[in-house]
Amino acid sequence: MSAVHLAVDAGWGWTLAVKVVVVMALIPLGALILGYTFLLKMMSHMQSRLGPMEAGPHGVLQLVMDGLKFIQKEDITPVEADKRVFAIAPMIVVISTFLIFVVIPAGPKVAVQNLDVGVFYALAVSSLSVIGVLMAGWASANKFALLGALRAAGQLIAYELPLLLAVVGVVIQAGTMNLQGIVAAQANGEIFGWGGIGNPFVITQFVGFLLFMVAAQAELSQTPFDMPVAESELVAGYMVEYTGFRFLFFFIGEFGTAFAYAALAATLFLGGWAIPNVDLANGWMNVVGPLVLFAKLMFVAFLIFWARFTYPRLREDQLQAVAWKFLIPIALANIVLTGILKVAL
Amino acid sequence: MSTVDPDAPPIPSIDVPGGALTPLADAQLNVELDTGDMILNLGPQHPATHGTLRLVVRLDGERVVSAEPVIGYMHRGYEKLTEFRTYPQVTTLVNRIDWLSSFANEVPFVGAAEELMGIEAPPRAQYIRTILTELSRISNIYLFLGEMALQLGALTPAFYGFRDRELVLNLIEAVTGGRFHPNFNRIGGLKDDLPWGWIADTKQVMKKILDGCDDFEDLVVGNEIFQARTKSVGIIPGPLGASYGVSGANLRASGVDWDLRRDGKPYLVYPELEFKVWTHPDGDSFARYWVRLQETREACLLVLQMLERLPSGPVMAKVPRIIKVPEGEAWVETENPLGQMGYYVISKGATGPFRTKIRSASFSNVSILPWLLQGVYVPDVITVLASLYFILGDIDR
Amino acid sequence: MADETEATDAPAAETAAAVDAPAGPAPDPLVADVLARLEAELGDSIVESAECFGDAVVRVRPDAWRRAAEVAKDTLACDFLSFISAIDWMPAPKEGGDDASGDTSSPVQPTETTYGVAGSNGRFQVFAHVESTSKHWGITFKTDVDESDPHARSWVTVYPGADWHERECWEMFGIAFDDHPNLRHLYLPSLFEGHPLRKDFPLLARVVKPWPGLVDVEAMPGEEGDAEGGGE
Numbered sequence: 001m002s003a004v005h006l007a008v009d010a011g012w013g014w015t016l017a018v019k020v021v022v023v024m025a026l027i028p029l030g031a032l033i034l035g036y037t038f039l040l041k042m043m044s045h046m047q048s049r050l051g052p053m054e055a056g057p058h059g060v061l062q063l064v065m066d067g068l069k070f071i072q073k074e075d076i077t078p079v080e081a082d083k084r085v086f087a088i089a090p091m092i093v094v095i096s097t098f099l100i101f102v103v104i105p106a107g108p109k110v111a112v113q114n115l116d117v118g119v120f121y122a123l124a125v126s127s128l129s130v131i132g133v134l135m136a137g138w139a140s141a142n143k144f145a146l147l148g149a150l151r152a153a154g155q156l157i158a159y160e161l162p163l164l165l166a167v168v169g170v171v172i173q174a175g176t177m178n179l180q181g182i183v184a185a186q187a188n189g190e191i192f193g194w195g196g197i198g199n200p201f202v203i204t205q206f207v208g209f210l211l212f213m214v215a216a217q218a219e220l221s222q223t224p225f226d227m228p229v230a231e232s233e234l235v236a237g238y239m240v241e242y243t244g245f246r247f248l249f250f251f252i253g254e255f256g257t258a259f260a261y262a263a264l265a266a267t268l269f270l271g272g273w274a275i276p277n278v279d280l281a282n283g284w285m286n287v288v289g290p291l292v293l294f295a296k297l298m299f300v301a302f303l304i305f306w307a308r309f310t311y312p313r314l315r316e317d318q319l320q321a322v323a324w325k326f327l328i329p330i331a332l333a334n335i336v337l338t339g340i341l342k343v344a345l
Numbered sequence: 346m347s348t349v350d351p352d353a354p355p356i357p358s359i360d361v362p363g364g365a366l367t368p369l370a371d372a373q374l375n376v377e378l379d380t381g382d383m384i385l386n387l388g389p390q391h392p393a394t395h396g397t398l399r400l401v402v403r404l405d406g407e408r409v410v411s412a413e414p415v416i417g418y419m420h421r422g423y424e425k426l427t428e429f430r431t432y433p434q435v436t437t438l439v440n441r442i443d444w445l446s447s448f449a450n451e452v453p454f455v456g457a458a459e460e461l462m463g464i465e466a467p468p469r470a471q472y473i474r475t476i477l478t479e480l481s482r483i484s485n486i487y488l489f490l491g492e493m494a495l496q497l498g499a500l501t502p503a504f505y506g507f508r509d510r511e512l513v514l515n516l517i518e519a520v521t522g523g524r525f526h527p528n529f530n531r532i533g534g535l536k537d538d539l540p541w542g543w544i545a546d547t548k549q550v551m552k553k554i555l556d557g558c559d560d561f562e563d564l565v566v567g568n569e570i571f572q573a574r575t576k577s578v579g580i581i582p583g584p585l586g587a588s589y590g591v592s593g594a595n596l597r598a599s600g601v602d603w604d605l606r607r608d609g610k611p612y613l614v615y616p617e618l619e620f621k622v623w624t625h626p627d628g629d630s631f632a633r634y635w636v637r638l639q640e641t642r643e644a645c646l647l648v649l650q651m652l653e654r655l656p657s658g659p660v661m662a663k664v665p666r667i668i669k670v671p672e673g674e675a676w677v678e679t680e681n682p683l684g685q686m687g688y689y690v691i692s693k694g695a696t697g698p699f700r701t702k703i704r705s706a707s708f709s710n711v712s713i714l715p716w717l718l719q720g721v722y723v724p725d726v727i728t729v730l731a732s733l734y735f736i737l738g739d740i741d742r
Numbered sequence: 743m744a745d746e747t748e749a750t751d752a753p754a755a756e757t758a759a760a761v762d763a764p765a766g767p768a769p770d771p772l773v774a775d776v777l778a779r780l781e782a783e784l785g786d787s788i789v790e791s792a793e794c795f796g797d798a799v800v801r802v803r804p805d806a807w808r809r810a811a812e813v814a815k816d817t818l819a820c821d822f823l824s825f826i827s828a829i830d831w832m833p834a835p836k837e838g839g840d841d842a843s844g845d846t847s848s849p850v851q852p853t854e855t856t857y858g859v860a861g862s863n864g865r866f867q868v869f870a871h872v873e874s875t876s877k878h879w880g881i882t883f884k885t886d887v888d889e890s891d892p893h894a895r896s897w898v899t900v901y902p903g904a905d906w907h908e909r910e911c912w913e914m915f916g917i918a919f920d921d922h923p924n925l926r927h928l929y930l931p932s933l934f935e936g937h938p939l940r941k942d943f944p945l946l947a948r949v950v951k952p953w954p955g956l957v958d959v960e961a962m963p964g965e966e967g968d969a970e971g972g973g974e
Contacts, residue, residue, distance in 0.1 A: 697849025
């Protein structure tokens with residue numbers, strides 16, 4: 001394993017190149033895996049149908065084929081659209097996804113950059129997509145797109161707060177905003193003196209976990225919070241004028257962000273790449289860690305998509321009411337309680 | 346206002362919406378931004394409008410100021426066409442008015458022709474007609490149960506609706522040969538008798554549908570989000586609905602206890618059957634969904650009842666080979682799944698009708714939309730459209 | 743329950759259609775009650791009335807058209823508007839003139855003009871049906887319309903649902919409705935000319951291509967008697 005370390009430590013240029021390539025390959029791959037497993041297969045089975053079966057065994061290559069199909073489509077820009085803004089908007093949405101992966105650790109040494117303000121950075125950067133959405137809606141020169149974009153902006157901004165406040169509880173318990181530190185706190189921690197499974201914050205910060213899941217659902221524009229892309233009303237909302245590879249960007253952005261949020265949730269609440277009571281500095285964890293993280297994030301993604309396929313969608317004002325009148329007070333109460341208990345216990 | 350100097354020149358003020366005269370400085374802060382209204386075209390191609398209905402909606406932000414349905418994209422001119430068809434040929438046409446419950450469209454027309462001729466179909470034919478009508482009612486409303494949830498965003502109930510509906514369509518196909526356009530009624534009875542083993546199959550399918558209705562009750566009716574989206578949305582007051590001609594489950598959901606199977610002129614075998622007519626006092630979208638769910642259950646129970654009592658005998662009365670209906674007028678109205686459907690047949694003694702007025706349910710149901718959609722949010726427009734449940738062929742004929 | 747048609751005070755009732763009906767007409771008491779009440783309210787505005795298979799059919803004078811609606815709604819508890827439409831009693835002119843064989847596959851209608859239940863004064867009639875959700879009775883109202891200047895009073899103030907029915911009636915028959923707020927096309931494109939449901943408006947599909955009549959099974963392409971020669 002030290003040989004692996006030596007190879008990776010060879011010069012910052014190579015390290016950077018490897019990291020960039022890995023992250024850029026990871027997002028589409030993650031989007032593909034999530035899309036296939038949950039959108040194509042899990043949803044289909046829940047709806048008592050099979051889903052795609054033709055492309056590859058059991059339809060594994062369906063999304064790859066869809067991607068190829070999108071790329072070879074004609075690039076249509078509406079005549080009245082603002083061309084530059086129209087082109088840039090999907091890129092901004094995808095960039096914000098890429099940026100989240102900078103801080104998520106997948107092993108003791110497997111992180112692009114181990115920022116001390118990791119959590120703060122991740123949440124700040126995830127809000128960049130709002131700009132992309134607004135740009136897309138406005139530049140499309142389409143009333144439906146505009147409606148969708150405005151709804152999205154209101155919703156995404158409203159649900160940033162519960163997301164943030166839910167994580168504050170975790171930060172208080174872990175004592176640090178550094179994501180590696182949070183992973184360590186969970187792996188080495190104890191619940192009321194018992195260290196058997198460490199201190200996964202999903203148990204001690206149960207309310208925080210629920211809040212995070214609900215807010216993440218809204219941030220991802222998934223039902224029950226998918227007003228911006230209400231299929232039966234606005235037919236893809238702010239994305240309606242996008243075709244071809246621009247739409248592919250949005251699609252990758254949606255599922256890539258789901259991947260990112262699931263990874264964040266797994267890191268913050270389920271213990272990340274660590275297995276409790278296994279030595280964190282062990283070289284093997286560089287290989288096992290990503291797999292563990294993957295398993296945990298698939299579980300979180302399962303919860304996200306399960307809720308997506310089951311519930312109808314909330315109306316915009318009901319959605320805002322849920323955020324402002326319901327989630328934020330609970331989040332604040334959670335923080336107060338966590339603080340008190342942290343000091344008392 | 347306590348330090349007003351009576352000799353000072355009056356402060357310029359403007360009339361602010363709301364009536365108060367406000368001093369200009371304040372007014373500049375208080376005047377509401379007068380943004381122009383946006384005109385949104387829902388349709389004719391739109392997932393929420395069940396076909397080619399165009400809704401021209403004038404929006405103020407997300408609120409509807411006025412809505413006007415534009416119909417006629419599917420107008421096929423049935424009333425004119427019936428004047429050029431013989432009576433048996435008209436049943437083929439009439440199948441396609443409300444295509445989700447086609448059998449139920451033929452029944453009132455055939456009833457009118459039989460009334461004018463003075464022929465009564467034999468009891469077995471009447472029973473089978475009623476069974477098939479109730480099966481088409483189940484097939485029609487079951488689709489609605491799944492599809493209204495789809496309009497609101499829940500993807501899964503729609504598939505359950507389609508899956509179970511296939512069973513009913515298979516039953517209808519086994520008898521009539523057609524899933525969607527059976528064309529099975531004949532003047533004087535039916536084309537054919539039931540196939541062997543059909544009764545046992547139907548009993549099983551009815552039990553499945555009843556289970557499916559329980560599923561919908563849990564999945565959809567009990568879902569808090571569904572309730573939050575549909576309760577108090579699109580309330581139709583009973584008397585107003587009646588004066589617009591709104592009928593069927595829409596009117597019963599507003600508390601008006603009126604069902605042609607029980608209260609109208611006796612037709613088919615409904616006078617001999619026991620069934621409950623469901624109403625709901627609220628008149629909102631939730632009530633309409635709930636009433637239709639109960640009606641589906643009631644239809645299943647009706648079918649089971651009829652299968653027990655099915656008499657034996659011929660399925661076709663003695664009718665002349667070329668059907669000439671004597672001169673006269675007849676108005677027959679039935680309780681179709683979408684509402685009340687009626688045919689006013691004017692005959693002049695020829696082999697075809699002289700004038701047929703087709704009274705279709707969805708036409709009147711949709712005419713209330715301009716009144717109903719005032720002041721609702723855009724998502725609620727979708728909810729209201731979904732809950733009124735119209736079929737374009739029924740509106741446009 | 744095959745009630746025979748019975749005219750209560752008009753000679754021009756249509757012939758009894760029920761062949762197997764029980765001997766002797768049995769007037770429906772409900773209908774008789776409705777007719778009595780209408781007579782009490784409308785008096786001599788009623789030109790003719792009849793019973794038609796369990797429904798009351800009442801022909802009123804044109805100037806009492808709206809009054810009839812008000813009477814039905816207020817005193818007879820008829821809160822449900824079923825439909826408003828019109829009838830064109832003129833027999834359809836034969837295609838190609840009276841001497842031509844015409845459209846052989848359509849049913850042949852009699853060429854003399856006869857009128858139906860409760861008679862008529864001319865070519866056009868507006869008729870409407872209202873029902874009572876509480877009393878469970880239904881009334882069909884008819885009124886004559888002047889052929890040279892077809893118009894009738896609108897029912898919109900009494901039954902708001904009349905709006906669309908009258909628009910359709912206008913565009914299909916050309917009968918204008920006074921006091922209607924918004925008389926414009928409902929089904930047809932706004933530039934459509936003509937009134938399709940009138941009998942002298944031909945069925946354009948048959949004009950474009952005459953109906954081939956009874957056609958036997960079409961031959962396979964390439965075989966004898968192919969589509970070139972037409973069926974039969």
